[in-house]
Amino acid sequence: MLSTPEEKNKQPLLNQRRRMLLTIVIALLFLLSVVLGGLFLDEGRIATNLNERNVPPSFDHLFGTDWLGRDMFTRTIMGLSLSIGVGLLGATGSALIALVLGMTAASMGRVADRVISWIIDLFLSVPHLVTLILIAFTLGGGFKGIVIGLMLTHWPSLARVVRAEVLQVRSAEYVQMSKQMGKPRWWIALHHILPHISPQILIGFMLLFPHVILHEAAVTFLGLGLSPHEPAIGIILSESMKYLSSGMWWLAFFPGLCLLIVVRTFDQIGEYLRTLIDPTRAHE
Amino acid sequence: MQLEARDIGFRYGNGAWLFRGVNLTVKPGEIVGIVGPSGQGKTTFARILAGFEEPIEGTVTLDGFSVQNKGYYPVQLVFQHPEKAINPRWKMHKSLHEGWKPDQALLDTFGIEREWLTRWPGELSGGELQRFCVLRALGPETRFLIADEMTTMLDAITQAQIWHAVLEISRKRNMGIVVISHEAKLIERLCDRVIELV
Numbered sequence: 010m011l012s013t014p015e016e017k018n019k020q021p022l023l024n025q026r027r028r029m030l031l032t033i034v035i036a037l038l039f040l041l042s043v044v045l046g047g048l049f050l051d052e053g054r055i056a057t058n059l060n061e062r063n064v065p066p067s068f069d070h071l072f073g074t075d076w077l078g079r080d081m082f083t084r085t086i087m088g089l090s091l092s093i094g095v096g097l098l099g100a101t102g103s104a105l106i107a108l109v110l111g112m113t114a115a116s117m118g119r120v121a122d123r124v125i126s127w128i129i130d131l132f133l134s135v136p137h138l139v140t141l142i143l144i145a146f147t148l149g150g151g152f153k154g155i156v157i158g159l160m161l162t163h164w165p166s167l168a169r170v171v172r173a174e175v176l177q178v179r180s181a182e183y184v185q186m187s188k189q190m191g192k193p194r195w196w197i198a199l200h201h202i203l204p205h206i207s208p209q210i211l212i213g214f215m216l217l218f219p220h221v222i223l224h225e226a227a228v229t230f231l232g233l234g235l236s237p238h239e240p241a242i243g244i245i246l247s248e249s250m251k252y253l254s255s256g257m258w259w260l261a262f263f264p265g266l267c268l269l270i271v272v273r274t275f276d277q278i279g280e281y282l283r284t285l286i287d288p289t290r291a292h293e
Numbered sequence: 294m295q296l297e298a299r300d301i302g303f304r305y306g307n308g309a310w311l312f313r314g315v316n317l318t319v320k321p322g323e324i325v326g327i328v329g330p331s332g333q334g335k336t337t338f339a340r341i342l343a344g345f346e347e348p349i350e351g352t353v354t355l356d357g358f359s360v361q362n363k364g365y366y367p368v369q370l371v372f373q374h375p376e377k378a379i380n381p382r383w384k385m386h387k388s389l390h391e392g393w394k395p396d397q398a399l400l401d402t403f404g405i406e407r408e409w410l411t412r413w414p415g416e417l418s419g420g421e422l423q424r425f426c427v428l429r430a431l432g433p434e435t436r437f438l439i440a441d442e443m444t445t446m447l448d449a450i451t452q453a454q455i456w457h458a459v460l461e462i463s464r465k466r467n468m469g470i471v472v473i474s475h476e477a478k479l480i481e482r483l484c485d486r487v488i489e490l491v
Contacts, residue, residue, distance in 0.1 A: 182378045183388075185345055190392040190432070191365035204382050 111171025
């Protein structure tokens, strides 16, 4: 059946711009609640309170309480703020490493390019999680170990993108022209090349961030990341596994859901940004 | 200062020789034309003269010395496609002032309007952009200008305007020009002598 013109012209309720706005609002709400929560939430609420053990979700305890009577909502918020902090550090470090290595590979001659491309391939050939566990374990685990591990494992794909972009812009006529006008290398890198790759870096960072959070939670869940007395999401999830079979679903459900929403919204923002900024995908 | 290319040969990779044994001498203030069919390496030769490419054989010298590759290169090239020779992320004034700062009188001779300086390259036409490219290459240290199909894509009036301005500067500064073009009329009109690249 042929569709009528009206059906063809029908706009979806939420176009891309509106969807992106909505996602950003959700992400901001999460960030705000996590930051404010980290500042204002009462430490007393996660103290052991044996009178209120294993309470299902209610208005008093939004996410219920655990087997020690600790308020799960407070623990979740604190866990998220820790996770987001770790994610921010890890993603920033990774993006910086990618930027430096990508630019070095593309502009420091053939030997540097070979070596760095080889390292990128090496890191990409092993799953992130395995290298991450290895590095975190070698550094003795804990906050420092996991952050350094995250920084050292998430850069290769972004570094490859940066390298390709720099190679492309370096052969542009206006960059060669600049060289013939006697501009020094660092000047060209700063004024011609960096502005060209900054959108790629921004998008790469936005896409790395949820990835890093998820891996942090995974490693912590496996017991190789943050130490057990810190209320990280991974710790909460791995502890609640023991109690799931006794019907205490809220222990894992709400923290898991929050983690999922945070990761998903930031991933979506990264994707939208890519569609909007990346000229080769602008038609989508 | 004299620009001299001796026994230049070039090929890409291990391909066939594009040209070999090409000689060219340009004296200060002299205007030399280079003609030849498409694909004969005119643009490549221009790039070699301007130091963008190292010749496989032969040497390019200025007054008998090979040019060091640091600082302002005294041989400047104007490309065929202005939209590729200007950074699309820069406002026009930044592109124009990359090498030197031309004064208002020069801007007027090239017909560059003041308000164009604050625009993005995408907001100007090809002919308008090419005026910027030509003026940018005409810094005070430029001894030779290589014009590779510099005005091919422009209308006749703009062509005349740009060439008048360039010739005036060439006369004033005793600057040599190498003109590469398919337009026999233009070459005939401008050049003191013509070299054929075959």
